[in-house]
Amino acid sequence: MHITNIISQYFGKFAKTEFPSFFQKIINGVYAKIFKLDLSEFRGAKYYKSLTDLFTRELAIAREIDEDKEVFISPTDSLITQCGNLDEDLALQIKGMEYSFEELLTYNCANNFDKLKNGTYMNFYLSPRDYHRYHAPCDFEVKKLIHIPGKLYPVNLKYLNKQIDLFAENERVILECIHEEKLFYMVFVGALNVGQMVFEFEPKVETNTKIRDIQIYDYEEKFLKKGDCLGYFKMGSTVVMFWEKGFVELENLLGQSIKYGQGICKKLV
Structure with a gap:
């Protein structure tokens, strides 16, 4: 360990x-x-x-979310540290620090790599002051959950700038999702201090334990609604989203602090 x-x-x-x-x-x-x-x-x-x-506090006041069915909403309150178009399989954890989504998602998602190449991505960094629950960005079907044990390096801007392949080294939980027959992934990255992630629809997931093997959960007809609470981090961390090529057009949010419920991209079709 x-x-x-x-x-x-x-x-x-x-x-x-x-x-x-x-x-x-x-x-x-x-x-x-x-x-x-x-x-x-x-x-x-x-x-x-x-x-x-x-x-892990819950909202005491219901928050309005963008109800437009063509719009994906932010799953979290966070800072957008990087976003844009993938260069084949390459994304940025921060400016100047490339990594391959193939390493992040692992061979367990290899059958979908071709769909993701030259697609789009967005990184959401949650600081200690942020609301740490995460929500469904749209109506979608969860096809698979993959829990990958790993390290728990900090994910703040300092470490993003110096730790190569940080996201791919840290413990993470991957959701493979389908929205209107289009593919996207949500990757929840653990971080230093507690390092635990909870998923309300899958209580079997236990992060930062002695488990060292990859755990895979497959689902049939597991549907979630836009705005549903998916779970929460038990200390600060990061969410990364990937969309297949030609699926969405991102809002220009780089470097901005955003709120759960705010629109982050629109479907192209």
Whole structure:
């Protein structure tokens, strides 16, 4: 097990501990102040029973989402660190740092590589201050979930600029998705500190454990609606989306902070 996994497991034990109420309020308040949490759509920091509870908080006020059926919405509150057209199989984790989606998705998705080449992609970075639940970007069918154990390097801009193939080295969960017979992938990348990801439609998934083998779950008629909560990160991380060639046209969002529910691209057909 890599040192990043060990550190994350120990921090995870602290984060999920429910301390006495007065002490927990102090922990939550300090965290909210340090990371400048905007809790206007949530309960106050003092109401959460643990740091993990605060971090994985649910919206207390329903958020409006773009209901246009031709539009994909952002699955998360995040910073768009990179997006654009794939160069064959190459994407950017950050400017100047290329990686192959084939390495990220692994041979388990090889039958779809040709569809993805020269398609489009977008990277969503979730900072410690962000809302950490992730949602369905459109109505879609989940065909496959692939859990790939790995390291848990930080995914902030500093590490994206220095760690080659960071996304492909870190633990991740891949969703293979179909929308109106078109293919897209969502890749949820684990990160330092806790490193756990939860998927509400698949409770068998356990990340940052002693599991070292790739786990694959296949589905028949597993449908999700636009805006459905898919699950949540138990500390900051990244989502990467890939669309097959000719599927969507991306909005120009590079370097922008966006919210779950905001439109990120439109279907071309």
